[in-house]
Amino acid sequence: MSSIVISGDTSGAITLAAPSVAGTNTATLPASSGVVMVSGNMPAFSAYASSNTSLTANTATLIGFQTKVWDTATCYNNTGSTVTLNGLSVPAYAFCPNVAGYYQINGGWTTNSASAQSFYISPYKNGSLYIYGNWQTGSSIGGVAICSSLIYLNGTGDYVQLYAVDSLTVGTTTGQQYTYFQASLVRAA
Amino acid sequence: MNLYEKIIALYPSLVTSDFIGIGATIHLQNDGAGDYIAKWEHPTLVKPTQEQLDGVK
Numbered sequence: 001m002s003s004i005v006i007s008g009d010t011s012g013a014i015t016l017a018a019p020s021v022a023g024t025n026t027a028t029l030p031a032s033s034g035v036v037m038v039s040g041n042m043p044a045f046s047a048y049a050s051s052n053t054s055l056t057a058n059t060a061t062l063i064g065f066q067t068k069v070w071d072t073a074t075c076y077n078n079t080g081s082t083v084t085l086n087g088l089s090v091p092a093y094a095f096c097p098n099v100a101g102y103y104q105i106n107g108g109w110t111t112n113s114a115s116a117q118s119f120y121i122s123p124y125k126n127g128s129l130y131i132y133g134n135w136q137t138g139s140s141i142g143g144v145a146i147c148s149s150l151i152y153l154n155g156t157g158d159y160v161q162l163y164a165v166d167s168l169t170v171g172t173t174t175g176q177q178y179t180y181f182q183a184s185l186v187r188a189a
Numbered sequence: 190m191n192l193y194e195k196i197i198a199l200y201p202s203l204v205t206s207d208f209i210g211i212g213a214t215i216h217l218q219n220d221g222a223g224d225y226i227a228k229w230e231h232p233t234l235v236k237p238t239q240e241q242l243d244g245v246k
Contacts, residue, residue, distance in 0.1 A: 056191045058208035059217035059224050080221055092221050118205070127220075135210065163218070167205045169191070 035188045042185045043073035043097040049179035052112070053164075053172045060129075060163040063109055063121070063172065064093050065181040073098065076183075088157055091127075095181070100155030100189035107133065107147045109164040110178035112171040119166040120145045126158060144178060150186065192224035193217060195245040200234050207231065 003017040019025065035041075047065040055061045066078050075097045077083050077090040084090070086098040097103065109121035118137045123130045133147025151160055162181050164172075172179050190198070196215075197203060208215050216228035229236035 056217070056219065056224050057193045058205060059191075059193055059219055060209075060227070061219040062221050064221075118209070120209075132211070165209045167209065169193075 037185070037188055039072070041073075041099050041188075043075045043099055044182075044184035045069075045071040045073075045076040045095060046180065046182040047071070047076055047078055048176040048181070049172055049174045052174060055164060055166050055170055055172070057169045058165065058167060060122075060165045062093060063162050063164050063179065063181075065162075065179070067176075069176065076181075090159060091161065093181075094159040094161045095183045096157065096159035097153055097183075097185065098155055099185060100153065101185050102150055102152050102187045102189075103160070103183050104186050105147070105149045105151055105160055106180070106182040107162040108144045108178065108180045109162070110144045110173035111166055111168075112173045113166075113168055115168060117166055117168045117170065119164060119170075121147050121162055121164040123147055123149050123151060124161050124163050125151055125153075127161075129163070130160075152189075155189070190245065192226070192242070195242050196237060198245045199237050199241060203231075203234070 003015050006014045046069040048067055049065050050067040051064060053064045064080060068078050074085055076095045077085060077093060080092045082089055082091050088096050088098060090096040105123050107121050111117060111119055116138050120135045121133045130151060131149045133145055136143045136145045207213060208217060214230045217224055218227035
């Protein structure tokens with residue numbers, strides 16, 4: 001037997017399939033209940049800024065990440081307007097997954113000014129500051145402010161955006177290596 | 190003149206640490222449609238009115 005098919009009560013089926021290679025493999029289920037995570041229900045995305053976002057001094061500003069590297073479940077809005085994704089209303093440059101759980105959020109932002117300045121980038125959940133990112137002080141181009149956080153998102157509308165603050169009025173250094181936004185489901189709810 | 194510059198013109202005593210970082214009491218924000226005052230909890234200076242801000246040239 002290479003596979004087991006479990007038919008649904010009304011329609012559909014689940015197939016447990018053995019790999020098509022020789023050998024014995026064992027999947028041991030833990031003695032607890034929960035949702036089995038497979039790649040199809042684990043949203044992940046990565047995007048970066050390919051266009052400038054201007055920041056007024058000392059003003060937390062929503063950063064635009066226009067270019068997707070990947071977006072496995074189409075949960076990231078890479079436009080400056082609200083759009084509907086997976087039936088959910090997703091604000092500009094927001095990640096709004098349709099699977100409830102705990103998400104690892106990574107972000108980086110780089111100023112385009114060579115003057116002495118202070119800056120940081122932080123995740124905002126549903127429009128409010130969630131956690132501070134690291135604080136870059138006295139840095140010019142070459143210093144990337146980063147943030148890293150685990151955030152629970154309910155899968156029915158919770159979203160995350162990244163805001164940057166700089167002590168000067170500056171622009172954004174664009175490019176994947178400088179200004180980026182990533183997220184991935186770590187654990188289902 | 191942007192919002193931050195107008196606020197500084199009204200209150201020259203304000204410094205960067207009043208606006209950003211731990212302990213900041215004034216939070217300016219831009220969600221893509223322009224700068225605005227998201228939070229004003231300064232212990233002595235009152236939040237400027239729109240009329241005051243508009244009057245700064």
